[in-house]
Amino acid sequence: MEQIIQTLILGIALGGVFALMGSGLSLVFGVMRIVNLAHPSLIIAGAYVTYWGFRLWGIDPLVMLPVAAVVLAGIGVLLYKLVFEREARSAKYSEMTVLLTFATAMIVEGALGFMFTNTQRVTSPGYATDAIFIGNVFIPMGQLYAGIVSLVIIGALAAFLKYSRFGNAIRATTQNRDAAELLGVNVNLVGIMSFAIGIGLAGAAGALVSFVFSFFPAKHWEWVAVLMSLVVLGGMGSILGTVLASFLLSIIAAFVGVWFGSTWSTMTFFLALFLILLVRPQGLFGEKPELA
Amino acid sequence: MGELLEVTNLTAGYGDGPSILDGAHLSVEPGKVHCIIGPNGAGKSTLLKAICGMLKIRQGDVKFNGQSLKGLRPDQILRKGICFVPQERALFPKMTVRENLRMGGYSLDDRSGLERSIDEIEERFPILKERRDQHAGTMSGGQQQTLSMARTLIIKPAIVMLDEPSLGLAPKIVQEMFDIMKMMASEGITILLVEQNALMGLKNSDWGVVLDLGRTLFKGPAPEVLADPRIQELYLGGKKAA
Ligand SMILES: Nc1ncnc2c1ncn2[C@@H]1O[C@H](COP(=O)(O)OP(=O)(O)OP(=O)(O)O)[C@@H](O)[C@H]1O
Ligand SMILES: [Mg+2]
Numbered sequence: 001m002e003q004i005i006q007t008l009i010l011g012i013a014l015g016g017v018f019a020l021m022g023s024g025l026s027l028v029f030g031v032m033r034i035v036n037l038a039h040p041s042l043i044i045a046g047a048y049v050t051y052w053g054f055r056l057w058g059i060d061p062l063v064m065l066p067v068a069a070v071v072l073a074g075i076g077v078l079l080y081k082l083v084f085e086r087e088a089r090s091a092k093y094s095e096m097t098v099l100l101t102f103a104t105a106m107i108v109e110g111a112l113g114f115m116f117t118n119t120q121r122v123t124s125p126g127y128a129t130d131a132i133f134i135g136n137v138f139i140p141m142g143q144l145y146a147g148i149v150s151l152v153i154i155g156a157l158a159a160f161l162k163y164s165r166f167g168n169a170i171r172a173t174t175q176n177r178d179a180a181e182l183l184g185v186n187v188n189l190v191g192i193m194s195f196a197i198g199i200g201l202a203g204a205a206g207a208l209v210s211f212v213f214s215f216f217p218a219k220h221w222e223w224v225a226v227l228m229s230l231v232v233l234g235g236m237g238s239i240l241g242t243v244l245a246s247f248l249l250s251i252i253a254a255f256v257g258v259w260f261g262s263t264w265s266t267m268t269f270f271l272a273l274f275l276i277l278l279v280r281p282q283g284l285f286g287e288k289p290e291l292a
Numbered sequence: 293m294g295e296l297l298e299v300t301n302l303t304a305g306y307g308d309g310p311s312i313l314d315g316a317h318l319s320v321e322p323g324k325v326h327c328i329i330g331p332n333g334a335g336k337s338t339l340l341k342a343i344c345g346m347l348k349i350r351q352g353d354v355k356f357n358g359q360s361l362k363g364l365r366p367d368q369i370l371r372k373g374i375c376f377v378p379q380e381r382a383l384f385p386k387m388t389v390r391e392n393l394r395m396g397g398y399s400l401d402d403r404s405g406l407e408r409s410i411d412e413i414e415e416r417f418p419i420l421k422e423r424r425d426q427h428a429g430t431m432s433g434g435q436q437q438t439l440s441m442a443r444t445l446i447i448k449p450a451i452v453m454l455d456e457p458s459l460g461l462a463p464k465i466v467q468e469m470f471d472i473m474k475m476m477a478s479e480g481i482t483i484l485l486v487e488q489n490a491l492m493g494l495k496n497s498d499w500g501v502v503l504d505l506g507r508t509l510f511k512g513p514a515p516e517v518l519a520d521p522r523i524q525e526l527y528l529g530g531k532k533a534a
Binding site for chain 1: 399
């Protein structure tokens with residue numbers, strides 16, 4: 001029983017972080033129909049921003065989080081302006097964006113490796129290695145903080161999308177781009193902002209990742225399939241779906257890890273991606289496969 | 293004569309493709325219902341898209357109150373008071389009815405005035421009030437069309453362009469849509485209607501415009517167009533019984 005609760009807690013904590021990692025990806029896909037393969041590499045970039053803030057000046061990763069978010073949001077705007085804006089009018093938009101995001105991932109990885117070497121890093125604030133015990137069940141503080149902060153950020157994002165004027169414009173553009181434009185929404189601005197927010201979320205996730213996992217520039221490859229499985233299971237572009245999928249798969253992965261060993265734990269996400277695409281390509285909540 | 297909207301010798305098409313419209317003319321009179329008819333692929337929808345700025349004007353001109361709309365974006369044209377309800381109805385299926393109405397007023401700066409206008413519209417269309425918190429995509433076709441049309445009223449438009457509002461609706465519901473349209477016209481809103489069902493469309497309109505192969509063939513008072521033997525033969529042929 002204790003073992004089950006323990007595993008559940010670890011799964012939930014990790015689920016929160018994955019939810020934040022996936023929600024930025026989901027937002028960008030929803031608005032721009034771009035499967036951003038560079039998203040995980042940008043999360044790593046956010047982790048490096050946080051790492052150096054901590055290592056050089058001793059700034060707490062949670063304080064570095066907004067800094068990483070803003071830096072990455074800026075990079076997001078640049079990426080949009082330099083790479084994706086002109087592609088938006090191309091007839092081969094989908095194919096092009098897959099190649100371009102792949103190339104972007106390689107460039108980000110290369111740049112990070114060049115600047116910071118391929119050494120494994122981790123930020124180590126005191127709480128990263130702390131745990132609280134409730135009976136025999138332990139809750140690692142680092143993961144607990146990361147999970148809570150993730151949920152707060154996702155909650156703020158959801159409220160912004162639901163209740164603000166511009167958030168409504170983003171949702172409207174996701175659901176029907178032409179209609180939004182006809183009603184006076186500047187869809188290009190929505191594209192820029194969704195990139196800024198989506199990549200900014202990657203930065204924020206990176207700040208959390210920096211003390212939950214150890215990382216190095218090429219680490220993002222492991223996450224591409226993990227994040228894809230979350231976004232696909234969530235129904236491509238649905239942020240709520242992505243969040244629920246994150247918890248579901250993380251909890252399953254935690255149990256798989258306990259029962260079959262940690263290699264299989266990661267395999268959970270790959271297998272899930274494969275199975276979802278075969279059995280229910282529209283995801284948990286999607287109505288129809290949009291990537292037909 | 294003071295035309296509200298004047299389309300002259302308009303040429304337009306999609307992307308780098310061929311010109312779909314080639315020499316379209318149209319003069320639109322204030323407060324009247326104009327019905328554009330023509331066979332499939334004639335360019336009726338294309339004409340409305342060119343007027344609202346979704347397509348680039350290649351040649352010719354579109355003038356609103358004497359000012360050219362050439363080169364303006366859809367949002368700029370909307371702010372001048374020209375609303376377009378496309379064939380696909382342009383709703384946001386996973387937003388609530390109320391949120392859809394609010395998006396209709398996205399171009400307005402007066403936010404509290406907007407909430408009041410939405411309340412007014414809910415009073416006029418009780419079904420929208422009843423369904424306000426429901427996702428638009430879960431409503432019936434007629435309700436969705438009602439929402440699309442009611443939504444245009446929020447910006448107090450000068451011209452509303454409706455592309456096949458009857459599409460996929462039962463005949464009884466179709467008449468309801470035409471009634472809403474005529475009510476809008478009676479309030480001084482100018483209507484540009486595209487109808488596949490020429491007979492129904494013309495019966496509910498003041499003017500008839502016949503478009504084929506991207507050019508205007510004919511414009512006249514709707515009853516005259518209805519009675520014209522050429523039109524009878526070309527477009528109303530199989531529907532005499534109605
Ligand atoms: N998005 C598009 N891209 C390229 N060509 C298009 C597009 N939409 C329409 N066309 C072409 O433009 C021509 C006119 O189409 P349009 O939709 O204006 O006709 P319509 O008169 O509205 O017909 P319908 O009664 O079928 O709605 C057709 O030949 C069509 O193939
Ligand atoms: Mg059409």
